[in-house]
Amino acid sequence: MPFHKSDYLGIYKPEQLNTLQAAYNETCEILGHCPTTDENKNQLARTVIRIYESGIQDPHEIASLILQIENLRP
Known part of the structure; x- marks a missing residue:
């Protein structure tokens, strides 16, 4: 997961990190991308x-x- 707490702690509060991660996870699910191995994660x-x-x-x-x-991209 790209939003490791140790990487972003101090920049974002824990609840903000949870929101970012939730948005990322939902986006991956909608787009059919693997959240951990996608080359564009x-x-x-x-x-x-x-x-x-x-x-x-x-x-x-x-x-x-x-x-x-994503739908606007050729």
């Missing part, structure tokens, strides 16, 4: 963080936005 994690930091903090909304972004 770090890029996906960064996208989750950017959306979260833009003010959208609901995991379902984050996953939905990422799905919309």
